[in-house]
Each structure stands twice: as C-alpha cells, then as structure tokens.
Amino acid sequence: MDLRHLRYIVASARNGSFSAAAHEFNVRQPIISKRIKEAEDELTVALFVRSTSGARLTPAGEEFVVDARRIIEDFDRLAERAKASGAGTLGRIVVGLYKSLSQGALRTFIDEFRERYPDVDLELLEAPFAEIIAGLHSGRVDAAIILGDTGKCEVLGSLALWSEHLMVALPLGHPLADKSVIYWSELKGERFIIGHHDPGPDIRDILLRHLAAPSDRPEIVTLRLNRDNILSEVGSGKGISLQCESASGLTGLGVVFRPLHDGNGATRVGYIVCWKPDNINPVLNTLRNALKEAMLIRP
Structure with a gap:
C-alpha cells in the first residue's frame, strides 16, 4: 500500500x-x-x-x-x-557584515527580505573582515556584505551593490562645521580618528589615497573603539573622523556630518556582496536575486 x-x-x-x-x-x-x-x-x-x-x-x-x-x-x-x-524560499542563511553596516540601506534591505521570505532564517554575523572571509571559505558564512569593489576578493563570487556618501564627522565647534560641503583640501592638517576594526582599514586607505604626499602624511590615530565611541571622541574635540553615510543619522554625540567632495563631486564608498562559488545553499541565490532587485528599484 x-x-x-x-x-x-x-x-x-x-x-x-x-x-x-x-x-x-x-x-x-x-x-x-x-x-x-x-x-x-x-x-x-x-x-x-x-x-x-x-x-x-x-x-x-x-x-x-x-x-x-x-x-x-x-x-x-x-x-x-x-x-x-x-x-530557496525556506531555510537558513548566514550573512557576515561589519557592525557599522547594520544601519541605513542594508538594514532596510534586511527588514524587507525577512518580511518577503518569512520561512527563511536570515542570521547576521557581525565580525572583522578577516573573520568573515574565513567564514566564507569554511562554509560557516554564506554571504558577506562589505566595503569595496568586486575585485576586492578575487577568489570569491561578488556583486556590486549600492554606494553611500563618505561623510566627515566634525565636533560642533569646528571651523568647518558651518559648511554644507567639505573638500579634501580643507582637511589638511587635521587629526583623524579611525577604528581598529573594519571598516577602519578601508577608511585609512581612502585617507591616504586623498591626502598622503611624499613629504606630507595625514595624522591618523587608530583606536580600539566602536563607531559610537569614536564619534564621542570626535565630539570631545579629540579629532575628526570619516564615516559612511549611514552613520549620519546618529544624534546626541556632539558631532555634525558633512559630505566630502573633490574636484569631480561627492566622494562615495561602495558595497559588495561576496560568496564562495561552490556554495550550494539555495537561499544564497534567493538573497542574490533580492539584492539585484533592490538595486534596480533603489533611487
């Protein structure tokens, strides 16, 4: 029977x-x-x-x-x-990301994805870049959303996502705080505070690319602090900091955020999603397709 x-x-x-x-x-x-x-x-x-x-x-x-x-x-x-x-509409997927990326456009996407696929358990793992990449190779992490371009992780599959304005965080009393836009040339001689953890190393590279010269390097102080505490240091007058646009919604820290420009316009930082090519988790394809759709409708 x-x-x-x-x-x-x-x-x-x-x-x-x-x-x-x-x-x-x-x-x-x-x-x-x-x-x-x-x-x-x-x-x-x-x-x-x-x-x-x-x-x-x-x-x-x-x-x-x-x-x-x-x-x-x-x-x-x-x-x-x-x-x-x-x-890929039921199951579990682990997405690695920097802690500082858990707001803004990414947070909106995550909320919408969970609402659209209620039977998918989307687990977020906040970790440094090296740990996230190790997780991808071991299979513990299915996808990673990080700063950079698609050439950053050559052995991994990747997809370019959205970009954000790069903002300079200034203490309220800073001479540049009243300006609506800050140019890189105006930051010469400033003391920059960045985090030891990601995306601090990416921010350091951007700083050096725009401000370093053979006889003149920017003063960069690396602290083992999270983003909120770095901004508190800025608010206390210890220096200035560069932050992704998603941080500009933070209040009560004694800082103002202004977009950075060069001669070609606004300076932007891009995000990518990357994954191990032989990952067979069906939900990974669902996530990639949802990210592609989000990119098409994003203003």
Whole structure:
C-alpha cells in the first residue's frame, strides 16, 4: 500500500462513490476499485460497504480514513517544504557584515527580505573582515556584505551593490562645521580618528589615497573603539573622523556630518556582496536575486 491507495480511499470516502473519486483523479472507476480492494486485502479488513447507490465507510474504514487524511496532509506539507527549500524560499542563511553596516540601506534591505521570505532564517554575523572571509571559505558564512569593489576578493563570487556618501564627522565647534560641503583640501592638517576594526582599514586607505604626499602624511590615530565611541571622541574635540553615510543619522554625540567632495563631486564608498562559488545553499541565490532587485528599484 502506498500514498496513492490512501488518496483514493480518502477521496472515495469524501465523495461517497468510487466513480466520483475516479472523476476527481481523472482515472477509470475500475482503477479506484482495484486499489481500494488491494488495501483492504493487505489490511484484512473491509473499509467500505459497496452498494448500487455508492460506497460508505465501515466503522473500521472511518477510523482508517482519519489517520489516512493526517498522513496525506503531513506528506503534502513535507513535500511543499522540500520544494520551498529547493527553491530557496525556506531555510537558513548566514550573512557576515561589519557592525557599522547594520544601519541605513542594508538594514532596510534586511527588514524587507525577512518580511518577503518569512520561512527563511536570515542570521547576521557581525565580525572583522578577516573573520568573515574565513567564514566564507569554511562554509560557516554564506554571504558577506562589505566595503569595496568586486575585485576586492578575487577568489570569491561578488556583486556590486549600492554606494553611500563618505561623510566627515566634525565636533560642533569646528571651523568647518558651518559648511554644507567639505573638500579634501580643507582637511589638511587635521587629526583623524579611525577604528581598529573594519571598516577602519578601508577608511585609512581612502585617507591616504586623498591626502598622503611624499613629504606630507595625514595624522591618523587608530583606536580600539566602536563607531559610537569614536564619534564621542570626535565630539570631545579629540579629532575628526570619516564615516559612511549611514552613520549620519546618529544624534546626541556632539558631532555634525558633512559630505566630502573633490574636484569631480561627492566622494562615495561602495558595497559588495561576496560568496564562495561552490556554495550550494539555495537561499544564497534567493538573497542574490533580492539584492539585484533592490538595486534596480533603489533611487
């Protein structure tokens, strides 16, 4: 006896007729009769009382159909979950990111993804760049969202995402605080505070690219502090800092945020998502497609 026998039995019980069940499954009535008889012979009990007016369940048949319905429902539910898992709409995915990226556009995307795919467990892992990349190679992390361009991790698959304005954080009393836009040349001689943890090293590279000269290097102080505490140091007058645009919504720290420009316009920093090419998690493809869609509709 297999699931087909159970379906025929339940349909016949529901319809009160073998012929009606045959019509429901688009098969000939003798096929229904044969399968039900096979089940009765295997069980050594009659499930139906046959008559010219149709078929009705015996007491044993009534008990059997209750369990048969449950088995069919459980199987159908299991099959749907297996299909959803294969399609990437059910399952689990671990996304690594810097702690400072957990706001702004990325936070909006995460909230929308979770609402759209409620059966996907999207787990966030905040960690330094080296730990995230190690997690990708070990399989502990499925995808990483980091600062950079698609050439940053050559052995990994990658996709360019959105970009943000690079902002300079200034204490409220700073001479440049009243300006709406800050140019790189105006930052000569400033003391910069950056974090030891990511994206601090990326910010350091940007600083050196724009301000370093053979005989003149910017003063950069690296602290083992999180973003909020670095901004508190800025608010206390210990220096200035460069931050991604998503930080500009932070208040109560005694700082103002101004966009950085050069001769070509605003300085922007880009994000990428990267993954190990042989990762077979179906949810990874769902995440990538959702990110692509988000990029298409993002203003």
